[in-house]
Amino acid sequence: MIPERFPVTQRLAEALTRLRPEDLTAVAEDRARIAFLDTIGVTAAGMAEPPVRHLRRVLGCVEAMPQAPRDRALVLGTAAHALDYDDVAFGGHVSAVIVPALLALLPEIPPADAARLPLAYAAGIEAWAETSSREKTLYNAKGGHPTGLLGPIGAAGAASVLLRLDIVATRSALSMAASLGAGLTVNFGTMTKPLHAGRAAEAGVLAALLARNGMTAAPDGIEAPNGFLQVHSPGGTPDLSMPVALEQSLLRLETVSPSIKCFPVCYAAHRAIDAALALHAMPDCDAAEIAAVEITTSPRHSTTLRYRDPQSVAEARFSLEFAVCRALQTGRLGLADLASNALADPELRALMALCTRHLSDEVDPRLDGYAAHDAVRLHMRDGRVLESPHITRPLGHAENPLGQEDLDSKLADCLSQKTGMPTPAACHGMVNALRDDAPAAYKDLSTLAAALW
The missing domain is CATH 1.10.4100.10 (2-methylcitrate dehydratase PrpD)
Structure with a gap:
């Protein structure tokens, strides 16, 4: 009926x-x-x-x-x-x-x-x-x-x-x-x-x-x-x-x-940014010593954050690699970071090239299009592996x-x-x-x- x-x-x-x-x-x-x-x-x-x-x-x-x-x-x-x-x-x-x-x-x-x-x-x-x-x-x-x-x-x-x-x-x-x-x-x-x-x-x-x-x-x-x-x-x-x-x-x-x-980029990237900032705050995390970056997010957010190699500031706002690596590099992501000179930084670009996306098949039970959590894993040149916390609600979210x-x-x-x-x-x-x-x-x-x- x-x-x-x-x-x-x-x-x-x-x-x-x-x-x-x-x-x-x-x-x-x-x-x-x-x-x-x-x-x-x-x-x-x-x-x-x-x-x-x-x-x-x-x-x-x-x-x-x-x-x-x-x-x-x-x-x-x-x-x-x-x-x-x-x-x-x-x-x-x-x-x-x-x-x-x-x-x-x-x-x-x-x-x-x-x-x-x-x-x-x-x-x-x-x-x-x-x-x-x-x-x-x-x-x-x-x-x-x-x-x-x-x-x-x-x-x-x-x-x-x-x-x-x-x-x-x-x-x-x-x-x-x-x-x-x-x-x-x-x-x-x-x-x-x-x-x-x-x-x-x-x-x-x-x-x-x-x-x-x-x-x-x-x-x-x-x-x-x-x-x-x-x-x-x-x-x-x-x-x-x-x-x-x-x-x-x-x-x-x-x-x-x-x-x-908290950050002037697409909201789909905010959980991963919080994960990257948590890693940056670790005393043994040096961006210059990173060998590989693994970012876990949802398939839909990966599609939304479509620019893996952004060529403009507008594209950088929708780049998971830019957002995560800038946070790893500087410990922040503010208005001053969304600028052409930051985007052209050769050290940042080199770090972005080390990124791999992992698409999670675990879904958030309450947020459509979200993974159960976002996270960042770093492989360091000396063989160490640094794991971020699992981020489910970024800072600034109504629940955080x-x-x-x-x-x-x-x-x-x-x-x-x-x-x-x-x-x-x-x-x-x-x-x-x-x-x-x-x-x-x-x-x-x-x-x-x-x-x-």
Whole structure:
């Protein structure tokens, strides 16, 4: 018997429009605050990256912030993802889409409604996760980029709540956004990959603004037989009968926190990087004495990290060999390490040539596409073999979170990449003020958004 198809689009719209700022607990609000601060930082650091420069030239906004909200979202979302340093959750780069969409809409709302920004962020997470949770297999398995596909729905949900859209308009925005997603993993390691996040933010903003002005879409754009879930499903078996979670439980942001990245490279490499850093910290580990490097990871992550011999910094972000060997060589992997001079280092290149990948057939029981663990084994020239710990959750993962000192250090490093940005303390102050003094926070965030340009 075929299960009854649940009206996901309608009921999700109803649940989102019922949300109020007081629905957020302190835990969820703190997670939204961390996401805003982290995304502000990586956006500031990413504004000078080549894909953003090209985009600004084409849009004619090299010197100033563009007037159209969709253009602001497009540029800010691309910048937020340009360094691949932004957080991850529910299969994609959630904050690099949702936060830029919300910042782009600041001029469209009254100052008092800045108090709704944390709620709107939580709503965007909810719309994204409600859709992604109906798949057992990530879209990556078929070559789709979840950020580009799910991002428009998340951004539309966030924008709809920020703009106070009614049920019909919110439903239209969600359904319209479901038609606007795109992104192929073949473009990982190129300038087009961050554009996926920018286009997703743009699509969500555009869908919400169009819906606010009366544009309509199918009432079942997410769950219809020819709707988002069925069309994009890697295995053709999405869960179409499950009720909308928000009707029966708390916001997902109450129980799940985005994972904050410690390194500006693809998240698929982070477990192996932690393994390499653990080896580097061993007193008897000298990178110059390494004879061979064995890296254990999953088949899907090996495919994602496709550049064994990267020729550009963009490719290096998707190179398992670069990430592991730079960590072994220097004991770090930060913004300064993702540079042409580091990539050209002959000692690093020689070490990368010693790498072998081992694809694990043991799977993580809870994370689709992951091995049971990632690890690095070193064969030293004197015959010794050094084994890393088995890494299942890298530092920064929601189950192995960064401390406040590390979060602040990352924010400071990112903000220092762009002149004219507020101090980390000032950024904390304006985000913390959203609840108690929304007009002041609105003014400060608007100034910050302008400083990004």
